[in-house]
Amino acid sequence: MSSQSSTQSQRPTPEHFFRSINAFHLTRALKGALDLDVFTAIAEGNTTAKALAESRQASERGMRILCDFLAVAGFLTKAGGKYELTPDSAMFLDRRLPSYVGGAVEFLLTPTMLQAFDDVAAAVRKGGTVINDEGTMSPDNPFWVRFARAMQPIAFGMAKMLTEFIKLDPGKKTKALDIAASHGMYGLAFARQYPNLEVVAVDWANVLEVGRENAEKFGVADRWRALPGSAFDVDFGANSDKGYDLVLIPNFFHHFDPPTNEKLMRKIHAALNEGGRAITLEFVPDEGRAEPPHAVTFALTMLVTTPRGDAYTFSEYEKMFADSGFSRSELIQLPMGIERMIVSYK
């Protein structure tokens, strides 16, 4: 893990290969630590293998081996036989905090996801998922209910950040469409910020139940409406009353090929008021698809879980939006570096 860069500069060794083929050990060690709630235990002051073992009804030897692994992997520091949390672990892996993201394993290590990665070669041969014809894209797939519940905490922070970049007129009655709303966090963050904003959330009916819960929790249920169904098929209802000022499309386009995305983009374009904006939140690799690492590698997840999904570059998005009638798009690098935002203007 830590010596990767130096490996390549010296005489050839198979170390990087062995470390990488065993990379699943890290996944499993981290999952084990979350199952045992080791990070919270350390935050509570149990800093030795002995104290941790006692606090979690585990063996001292097992706890020492696990914590040594986590220290090497950069999740703990170790000095004089005592383990401490790194700043990242303290913020995101202590279960008592609202910033806890450990619940994401319920989605990222779901049987469907593990199965999708079981035979990468088969997906490369086929050029898409081999789970079944639609992968995780089948209607009402319970996979997305898991996603909604698991990714809620991390989306909460992301959504709040989005409202710092995208401003609406607070005095005006406005309308936002939240596509593939999931937990609803993105639309809800705007609804909390703007008392005159009405939000319409599109997703599968089973998934929108999670969004509904959150709308009630945030006290904005009267301005939040569920529109169940496929974003490609449902009527966005932009004609009956008036159009949308904002359409949010967080983490959705990556599941489809460009022609499919353009179909949806044209539908979004038609539903927007003049001057309205489409806000895309995505894993966007640089043009050469060499950086940033997580955006480049995310494409593999799309290859193995969807028929035709991908991680698109900004120029690919720009073209899709332009071809769908949008006047211009801009790429915005968000401070929390995992995803990027594309703002496309009608």
Add this chain to the structure above:
Amino acid sequence: MSSQSSTQSQRPTPEHFFRSINAFHLTRALKGALDLDVFTAIAEGNTTAKALAESRQASERGMRILCDFLAVAGFLTKAGGKYELTPDSAMFLDRRLPSYVGGAVEFLLTPTMLQAFDDVAAAVRKGGTVINDEGTMSPDNPFWVRFARAMQPIAFGMAKMLTEFIKLDPGKKTKALDIAASHGMYGLAFARQYPNLEVVAVDWANVLEVGRENAEKFGVADRWRALPGSAFDVDFGANSDKGYDLVLIPNFFHHFDPPTNEKLMRKIHAALNEGGRAITLEFVPDEGRAEPPHAVTFALTMLVTTPRGDAYTFSEYEKMFADSGFSRSELIQLPMGIERMIVSYK
């Protein structure tokens, strides 16, 4: 993968967590690349996604996504849409070369190994493997036949290196015992070097068939003898004729607890001639168990696959050997940095 170190120094982000929980993607991508023999295809001159797809009957899109992943992961370089092998990949992942180590997946990703890592928390609670009472340590476990075949190429290089450090008198009739001989590579490397050396190899009968094949291939079958059974139970035959000058114990002690190891060390001590040496090849973490990474993290593999195994420090080995009657032990850092050697003198 590449930005781990910088992550920790900035304001807290969950990036390292998400990258790490998804670490199994790397395992699976690499396995997929080996299944498709992508590295050999690149070595053969197929350097674009299109050419690679054609040479391996795969989709271009799948190949591009996979190769981009491999480039980010440090196995390929990418420039102008062309992929090239890194020096490490060229040496160790081109199937046409004897230095190819990709076969190791047949052992490292064997169903038993994957199952062992399925529930790390349970192993930490118990303090040992939860596969069954003995884990991979049960008699005649076919797991070790897989190991023998898969690890042969990498052991070949290691064994050759060992003979550069451990010298015998070429003019004298000598005898070596190869414990947990597996593919037999370690004993065979010495047999090839010393025409007056006789090698006795101990392992399960099913495993020793692999060693026998290699002894014949190397033309030393007349001086190589299989001694099937558990190293703890079989008679090393040191009394009947004469004792051993060398006892090789490559990658064996890590499967057991110190009392069990000392039992075997005493048996080895008794089988050695005066001045004889026990050569231990192992993953040996530094005293603080913080470095080197692979040796520290290897302990987790022992936790989940064996009842009581561990990655022992040199001072722990030194004590075990001293308590078993050895006069002194020395730690030797090998040039190929994965394992370390301990030489213990009778």
